[in-house]
Amino acid sequence: MKSVLDLAQIGQGMYNISRMYKVLRPDLTGCNWDKLVWEKWAAPKHKFIGWIAWHNRLMTRDRLLRFGAPTEASCLLCGDVQEDHEHLFFKCKYSKMIWKEVSNWLDTRIKLVNLASARRAIRRVKKDLCRRVLHMCILACIYQIWMSRNTALWEQKIFCIHTVVKSIKFDIVTRLRNMNTRKIAKENREWIDKLV
Incomplete structure (x- = not known):
């Protein structure tokens, strides 16, 4: 020195x-999760849950069992297999249907199997606005799946897929409508209007 x-x-x-x-x-x-989690257009609550999910720190049933909590291991949303982060967000039948509906809404063909594949899917999108919206949707899906799981745990009710997807769409469209539209090109504004 x-x-x-x-x-x-x-x-x-x-x-x-x-x-x-x-x-x-x-x-x-460098960390490999920062670009996935900290999208500036995404809602703060989506970013926060995404950040915890990326680090596998959400209290899924597999983690609760490791800490000795008296709980069942099966997934709260599908009841098929042990609930862990990868299953809950990507392999669960419930989650897969949410991803499929959101993918159809965005008119994209994305197949996500884990958070790393989500990061790759975001990188592959060429247009900046489309990439940002996909990014927002991925974080919103993770958030809504986690909220659905918690509702199933604490209130013993599972929201229908349509309700969850409607909530995701509402979150995304509301955020996009509150953006400064002067900075968004006309063709991109038209694309956003189609999402509504």
Whole structure:
């Protein structure tokens, strides 16, 4: 560090803040989830649940069992297999139907099997607006599936797929309508209007 921080250089005005910052801060490896979770157009509650889901920290039944909680292992939405993050959000029959309906609504063909495939699906979309809307939809789906699961747990009722998808559409369209439309190109505004 002494070679970088030379008092003679500081006195001559040759001190470089960015070089010193690199010396003091170790190289950090980039994270692979930040672009998936922190989409600025998405609702904060969707981003927060997406962030927890990406880190596999939502209290799914498999995690509760690991902590010794007295609970059943089966999925609350389909009752077929053990509830874990991958099953709940991507392999559960209930979730698959939600993803299919949202995909049809967006007029896309995305097949998501886990969060990494969601990140790849977002990257493949070329148009910025379409990519952002897909991104928002993925986070909204994760949020709504988690809320449906919690409703099934605490209130012993499962929302029909149509209700959940309607809620996702409402969240997305409301966010898009509140955007500054001057910054959105005319053909993109027309595409947004079709989503309504």
